[in-house]
Amino acid sequence: MSSSTPAPQRPAEPSRAEEVAGLRPRYQADLAAGTDRFFEPRRTECPWCGSSSLRVRLRTIDLFQHKPGRFVLEACEECHHVFQNPRLSDEGLEFYYRDFYDGLGEKQLGGAFARRTKTYVGRAEPMKRFTGSPAMWLDVGTGHGHFCETARTVFPGTTFDGLDFTDGIEVAEREGRVTRGFRGSFTELAGEDLAGGYDVVSMYHYLEHSTNPREELRAAWKTVRPGGYLMIEVPDAESRLARWLGRWWLPWLQPQHLNFVPLANLRRELTALGFTVVAEQRAEPHDPVDLLGAVWLPLNRYAPAEDAPWHPEPPGRPALLLRRLLLLAGLPLLVLATVLDRVLVKPLAGRAGLANAYRVIARRD
Template identity: 30%
Template sequence: MTAPPCAARPGDCRYGTAPELVLDTGNHHMPQVEIWRCTACGHGVTRPAMADVSPLYAGRESDDYLARDSGWIQSLKRIATRRLARRLIAFAPAPPRRIADFGTGNGMLARALADAAGPDATVHALDFFDDPPGPLDPVRYASFAAAAPLHGTMDLVTCFHVLEHDDDSAAMLARVLAFVRPGGTLVIEVPNVDCVWNPWFGKACANWYAPFHRVHFTRASLRALLVRQGLEIVAEQDICGPTFALSLAQWLAVRPNGLLFALALGLRPLQWVAERLTRRPSALRIIARRPG
């Protein structure tokens, strides 16, 4: 394999002679992929490379858009997302008046940010598509292609489980960072390749999510990527995410459903304790600030 740049040790990539995993994806764009890990820092990459990942998301048919969720699951997620939005707004040094959610998906986080920020704030939802995923009022939707006028104007930019979806992490981060004004705040969250559940579920662990996850971050590689862009790291957080429920579905070879969601919800205290004790969470979050 031609070694891609290693996020934590650029110029010193050590990917070895064999992949860590070979995964059958069931996706016609890329039915089989290999996961390679750098032996220097653990950072992972999915191969073969994809110069353009947009075909994977055509029609918003991938699981990223959560269209499968039933009504009661959506209600619980809305409650959790509203709580999250209030915490995200508190990361900014002053109440943010211009907010963007980069890679908004189904728009749930953008709507929650608009509710939490209040009527004096303007929230923009940004994604691949020309049209929004559904009604987003009062959120303003824009495609990436049409969003250039917003560059350098945002007090707060959120980017949740997006950075891992592109082969070129540095270029993707630069696209996100373009929206953050000097002195503005960026909140990035990605899956953790060193999640405690990876050995338990193996190929079925949802954190692999092939072929959609193109890179697989460690603490070191995510931190190094942001620092190389000149960002000031304000805080790092371990996040207990939905890996358990999605991995159970993969392991059982069934679609995610309400029963598995309820089971994972009941086991969530166990998941949280295991991730806390091992310091191997299912996701990593970094709050960073662009120098003024």
């Protein structure tokens, strides 16, 4: 090619409006028969302990994407496990996850995850207390692999692999954030390529997405080598803020979060599997977003929805203008909530029962 020959131009990326228009026929076809098939039959017993003593903890809708559907969380009166009931079916999981972490949501959430470097360092550093430099680390539910990319600065000699069931894992491998990316079910892959191969397995905000947390823990036991470690971080539904804020407590994240395992239940299950719990943390994994979420979620709920393919037609200009005006009017409250989250709630999180997450580190015996 001569120097005067112009380089081939990359095709322009479609605008969001064009992407939404292209996706709308599929979504409308999915919704033509209603949302009933997106749910399994309602359970009459707790999926953790089998008790029939259940009570409704929360009724809500999709406060994030505004996809249609109504969701219920129930709590077991015996073991205090909180779970979605009725739970999403396989079709429902595919429908509600679609375009959240990938597709339409990939750029927005990918950027948000990439900026959480300090959080990722805080997740990796506790392992220094127990192992000098693990050779192999598997991050389950790694998404786009940003944790692995950051954790490599804490453990530069460690090989980080990732596993996820979305195409984010392919992005993570392509960008070099993980050495190997495994796409699929952890419970299925644990008995094959992954068995006994890792010094550390981490599950950061993964277990609550699982349809069967016990199976995931058994898969982790298979994957961690004897003497290796399992690190789990999940939302804490026992937080006082979860009770006070109700449906506006951001970590409920309906309809994606299916199970909220209390710390005592998780500790007993890990012990029964053959792990020794060596650390429990509440203050350290707390993410200062509760008050911010309690302002943002109502704003997003009551402002006119932005254009999305699961809506029958695009909103008109007046609706979009009203949305912008309402969000702009709420900006001072969002700023105030952010400040209060950091200067008021975070320092008290561990002592006052306000922490929105807990972390467990367990050694396989």
